[in-house]
Amino acid sequence: xxxxxxxxxxxxxxxxxxxxxxxxxxxxxxxxxxxxxxxxxxxxxxxxxxxxxxxxxxxxxxxxxxxxxxxxxxxxxxxxxxxxxxxxxxxxxxxxxxxxxxxxxxxxxxxxxxxxxxxxxxxxxxxxxxxxxxxxxxxxxxxxxxxxxxxxxxxxxxxxxxxxxxxxxxxxxxxxxxxxxxxxxxxxxxxxxxxxxxxxxxxxxxxxxxxxxxxxxxxxxxxxxxxxxxxxxxxxxxxxxxxxxxxxxxxxxxxxxxxxx
Amino acid sequence: xxxxxxxxxxxxxxxxxxxxxxxxxxxxxxxxxxxxxxxxxxxxxxxxxxxxxxxxxxxxxxxxxxxxxxxxxxxxxxxxxxxxxxxxxxxxxxxxxxxxxxxxxxxxxxxxxxxxxxxxxxxxxxxxxxxxxxxxxxxxxxxxxxxxxxxxxxxxxxxxxxxxxxxxxxxxxxxxxxxxxxxxxxxxxxxxxxxxxxxxxxxxxxxxxxxxxxxxxxxxxxxxxxxxxxxxxxxxxxxxxxxxxxxxxxxxxxxx
Amino acid sequence: xxxxxxxxxxxxxxxxxxxxxxxxxxxxxxxxxxxxxxxxxxxxxxxxxxxxxxxxxxxxxxxxxxxxxxxxxxxxxxxxxxxxxxxxxxxxxxxxxxxxxxxxxxxxxxxxxxxxxxxxxxxxxxxxxxxxxxxxxxxxxxxxxxxxxxxxxxxxxxxxxxxxxxxxxxxxxxxxxxxxxxxxxxxxxxxxxxxxxxxxxxxxxxxxxxxxxxxxxxxxxxxxxxxxxxxxxxxxxxxxxxxxxxxxxxxxxxxxxxxxxxxxxxxxxxxxxxxxxxxxxxxxxxxxxxxxxxxxxxxxxx
Numbered sequence: 035x036x037x038x039x040x041x042x043x044x045x046x047x048x049x050x051x052x053x054x055x056x057x058x059x060x061x062x063x064x065x066x067x068x069x070x071x072x073x074x075x076x077x078x079x080x081x082x083x084x085x086x087x088x089x090x091x092x093x094x095x096x097x098x099x100x101x102x103x104x105x106x107x108x109x110x111x112x113x114x115x116x117x118x119x120x121x122x123x124x125x126x127x128x129x130x131x132x133x134x135x136x137x138x139x140x141x142x143x144x145x146x147x148x149x150x151x152x153x154x155x156x157x158x159x160x161x162x163x164x165x166x167x168x169x170x171x172x173x174x175x176x177x178x179x180x181x182x183x184x185x186x187x188x189x190x191x192x193x194x195x196x197x198x199x200x201x202x203x204x205x206x207x208x209x210x211x212x213x214x215x216x217x218x219x220x221x222x223x224x225x226x227x228x229x230x231x232x233x234x235x236x237x238x239x240x241x242x243x244x245x246x247x248x249x250x251x252x253x254x255x256x257x258x259x260x261x262x263x264x265x266x267x268x269x270x271x272x273x274x275x276x277x278x279x280x281x282x283x284x285x286x287x288x289x290x291x292x293x294x295x
Numbered sequence: 296x297x298x299x300x301x302x303x304x305x306x307x308x309x310x311x312x313x314x315x316x317x318x319x320x321x322x323x324x325x326x327x328x329x330x331x332x333x334x335x336x337x338x339x340x341x342x343x344x345x346x347x348x349x350x351x352x353x354x355x356x357x358x359x360x361x362x363x364x365x366x367x368x369x370x371x372x373x374x375x376x377x378x379x380x381x382x383x384x385x386x387x388x389x390x391x392x393x394x395x396x397x398x399x400x401x402x403x404x405x406x407x408x409x410x411x412x413x414x415x416x417x418x419x420x421x422x423x424x425x426x427x428x429x430x431x432x433x434x435x436x437x438x439x440x441x442x443x444x445x446x447x448x449x450x451x452x453x454x455x456x457x458x459x460x461x462x463x464x465x466x467x468x469x470x471x472x473x474x475x476x477x478x479x480x481x482x483x484x485x486x487x488x489x490x491x492x493x494x495x496x497x498x499x500x501x502x503x504x505x506x507x508x509x510x511x512x513x514x515x516x517x518x519x520x521x522x523x524x525x526x527x528x529x530x531x532x533x534x535x536x537x538x539x540x541x542x543x544x545x546x547x548x549x550x551x
Numbered sequence: 552x553x554x555x556x557x558x559x560x561x562x563x564x565x566x567x568x569x570x571x572x573x574x575x576x577x578x579x580x581x582x583x584x585x586x587x588x589x590x591x592x593x594x595x596x597x598x599x600x601x602x603x604x605x606x607x608x609x610x611x612x613x614x615x616x617x618x619x620x621x622x623x624x625x626x627x628x629x630x631x632x633x634x635x636x637x638x639x640x641x642x643x644x645x646x647x648x649x650x651x652x653x654x655x656x657x658x659x660x661x662x663x664x665x666x667x668x669x670x671x672x673x674x675x676x677x678x679x680x681x682x683x684x685x686x687x688x689x690x691x692x693x694x695x696x697x698x699x700x701x702x703x704x705x706x707x708x709x710x711x712x713x714x715x716x717x718x719x720x721x722x723x724x725x726x727x728x729x730x731x732x733x734x735x736x737x738x739x740x741x742x743x744x745x746x747x748x749x750x751x752x753x754x755x756x757x758x759x760x761x762x763x764x765x766x767x768x769x770x771x772x773x774x775x776x777x778x779x780x781x782x783x784x785x786x787x788x789x790x791x792x793x794x795x796x797x798x799x800x801x802x803x804x805x806x807x808x809x810x811x812x813x814x815x816x817x818x819x820x821x822x823x824x825x826x827x828x829x830x831x832x833x834x835x836x837x838x839x840x841x842x843x844x845x846x847x848x849x850x851x852x853x
Contacts, residue, residue: 093447112453119451125444129466129544138462142452170544196451305681306688386579396779396835397828398787401802404810404820409614416613488700492794493810501700505795508703511711520700 037105039194039226040067040090045099047085047252059085061251063099067228069193072220074229074237074244076283082252083230084198090228091119091196104193115143117194118187122202124179126171126186133158133167136186143190157185160219177208181215188223195227202232213240217266234287238279239266246286256286332514340514341521348503348515352522355487355500358415360530362422363483367476370427374434378464388435395428400486403493413496422486426479433475437468470545473538480534484527588624595621622818627825630818643819646805647826653800655830657717658782658789661724662834665785666778669729673736677766678758683737690733702788703795710796720792720801724785731784735777739770775842782834790827802827 047060059082067073075083088094089101092108103111111117118139126135133154140150158164161181171179180200187195201209213236220227231237237244238260246256260279262270270276314334320326321333328336341348377384403421410417441464449459491501500519507515538545597606598616605612614620622630631644672690676683702723709719743765751761793803802823809820 088447091447091451093450112451115453117451119448121444121448123442123444125442125448127445127463127466129469129542139452142449142454142458142462172544303688305685309685309689382575382579382582385576386581386583389576389580390583393832394828396783397831398783398790400787401790401806401824401827404806404813405824407810408813408817408820409620485700489702489791492703492791493807504700505703508707509795511707513704513708516701516704523700 038066039069041102045096048097058251072227072242074241076237077247081247081249118192120197120200122199124183161185197229341518344518351500354498358418359483359487362419366423366426370430378438403490412494418490421490422483425486430475433471437471438464480530627821651830654802657720658785661721662785665725665728666732669732672733677740702791706796716796723792724788727784727788728781731777735773739773740766743769
């Protein structure tokens with residue numbers, strides 16, 4: 035078996051253990067993600083998909099079980115900067131101009147100023163925002179901000195991208211454009227991407243695999259391989275196979291949606 | 296331009312009308328000057344008293360600015376220290392909030408005893424304590440009320456705590472800090488004047504005001520108060536300018 | 552000066568915390584208190600040991616550490632429970648409390664008057680754009696004037712007109728109270744989101760229904776934030792007002808008296824300061840108590 039990019043083994047996650055407000059967020063999670071995979075985590079609110087993403091990023095530690103990233107413990111992978119995170123909110127630091135936001139991780143990693151400026155420009159060009167380097171984040175639309183966040187995530191060339199509903203706050207049109215852009219970037223760079231989403235079409239359109247989760251305690255109920263041809267285009271969304279897969283994911287989700295908060 | 300006019304015209308109109316009514320009221324009802332001086336008398340007195348009032352104002356301004364600087368610097372240092380240790384923060388914050396609800400001006404007689412009644416340091420200390428608590432409370436809030444996602448982002452980069460402090464917490468605290476500093480400017484000028492009501496140098500504005508008031512020289516006292524407010528506004532403007540320099544990105548400075 | 556208000560934004564209500572967290576808070580508070588006392592006494596010890604110099608230098612310490620300048624904490628506490636002056640039967644603490652009560656009555660009178668005025672102004676401004684534009688700049692400018700600085704004048708003026716001194720003192724307290732209340736009432740009344748206003752309009756609610764069912768409830772947290780700031784301000788106003796008032800009672804008077812006789816009993820001045828601080832804290836505490844009764848909305852966000 036090829037070495038996994040992410041390997042999750044018997045993970046349980048309990049918040050406030052022993053307290054009156056104890057919550058089991060995740061229970062018995064096993065998941066392997068191969069290099070170059072695009073895996074979407076989908077499920078109703080409270081299924082722990084964001085928690086799972088944070089466990090992979092070592093932003094949280096599991097109550098039990100192990101998380102291996104790039105062949106090492108998640109904590110080691112974080113210190114080695116093996117992954118980059120993209121949040122639902124762009125999370126640009128408002129006091130930094132766009133270019134300086136893209137430079138932020140490079141700065142922390144100790145790259146010299148000239149090199150990191152050049153790298154940041156290259157990344158902004160990649161997301162087609164080269165002309166906005168000297169703007170402040172508030173001068174950009176939500177979609178543009180999210181593209182800056184993606185440029186920032188790619189700037190230090192991590193092997194793995196962890197994306198937590200990155201397009202969740204955008205309108206439908208911007209969202210589809212950014213999905214195409216992400217596809218293009220993914221195709222070009224060959225990154226492994228773990229992508230949390232609420233949206234069934236988004237998951238099916240983007241992924242090589244969709245992982246369907248159930249709420250409280252979060253479990254994986256089904257993993258669906260997406261065998262749509264690549265590269266995916268606007269036509270993909272009209273492919274009959276696309277609709278079949280949508281239905282398949284929806285059916286899987288229906289089984290788990292016992293309570294909607 | 297027209298919107299600007301529309302915004303301030305009602306206020307300006309009211310101001311002129313108010314002055315006229317005041318002047319007329321005093322003349323028509325023949326109010327004695329010591330009870331309510333006419334605006335024109337205040338203006339005349341102001342010009343006449345300028346050579347006395349302006350140096351007095353500068354003397355007091357020095358106390359205010361000195362105390363403001365002492366208090367603000369100490370408050371920022373204290374806030375940085377507490378941002379590091381949550382137990383210290385949890386203890387100091389309620390303490391600071393309690394201290395903030397006390398009449399700190401009551402310390403004036405003590406600092407008069409400590410440093411001597413005419414020593415500017417006695418007023419500076421009171422001003423410093425007054426400025427200290429709001430600045431510290433706001434700075435601690437600014438250092439701690441950081442978006443979770445920003446902290447997660449920094450953690451995902453495996454940033455060291457010092458980097459998180461420099462690159463996220465301190466920039467995040469600047470709007471909080473400046474809003475407290477702006478309040479502090481008015482507070483420090485008022486604090487210095489009022490501290491002088493407990494006694495102070497003959498050259499001080501507060502002493503001048505209380506003496507003139509006691510002699511029923513209200514026009515003179517008003518002239519001194521005008522100097523005091525002009526100083527307060529000037530000091531405020533300086534801090535406002537510093538704020539614009541320090542955070543060109545901030546919401547309050549966005550045009551259009 | 553509008554920023555004055557930035558600090559007076561209502562904070563999210565206290566989240567329900569397990570008792571253990573409160574215990575920790577209380578402990579931390581006591582720890583800080585102990586540190587302050589220790590620093591005070593430590594400073595005295597150090598000054599005694601070095602002869603009033605900064606250790607290892609020739610630089611004089613800013614404040615002398617002797618018992619005249621900085622009495623021992625226990626001496627201050629003991630003074631509170633000793634006769635207030637030689638030959639008197641009355642202890643210092645009850646004497647100061649009596650004066651604090653006097654000052655509080657002046658402050659509270661002004662506070663009630665000032666906050667009522669402030670609230671009404673806020674409502675008027677929320678109703679009428681023209682009123683707001685005409686008057687608001689004055690309300691704001693009135694705060695850039697070192698307004699407490701007119702205290703001596705108000706008092707002396709008042710006595711010339713023939714008012715009892717406490718009326719002038721209350722007037723000063725009221726003047727200090729109304730501004731934060733006006734501003735925060737206005738902000739609070741305008742705080743409901745547009746959708747809530749549209750909802751009320753879709754029910755064809757009358758303006759007074761809009762005010763009482765939507766705007767006032769939304770404004771309450773803002774108003775109470777201002778009231779807490781004002782409670783302290785009114786106490787400060789009352790103390791400052793008492794200085795030139797020539798009253799025989801009140802904390803301002805006590806502060807002046809005990810600073811005249813500082814040499815014969817520095818602890819008494821410290822006692823008076825301590826009681827002034829307690830009065831401020833108690834008044835703010837009282838307002839917070841009322842807030843908890845009125846704004847019965849638990850949980851974060853309120």
